[in-house]
Amino acid sequence: GQSFFEFLGKNVGSRRARGEFVLITNGDIVFNDDVFSFLSKRSIDHDAYFRIPRIETSAAFDPDEPMDKRLATMRGMGQSLSA
Numbered sequence: 001g002q003s004f005f006e007f008l009g010k011n012v013g014s015r016r017a018r019g020e021f022v023l024i025t026n027g028d029i030v031f032n033d034d035v036f037s038f039l040s041k042r043s044i045d046h047d048a049y050f051r052i053p054r055i056e057t058s059a060a061f062d063p064d065e066p067m068d069k070r071l072a073t074m075r076g077m078g079q080s081l082s083a
Helices: 006-016 033-040 067-082
Strands: none
Touching: none
């Protein structure tokens, strides 16, 4: 079993953060390059709340496939959401 509750660490970490923004996520989350490109531009609106749609990928591909193939599959899924 888990001896440390992840959400407690997230709560403490977000309260103690010294940066302008806080990104809270989970270890099994994969961000595509567009997310990092957006964040690197430092043009985030201070009065906005951002949310990225969650895409369940377990049914989309075999988890034993190489990571580059899985990322390509996810890119296609993300593009279909923005259309």
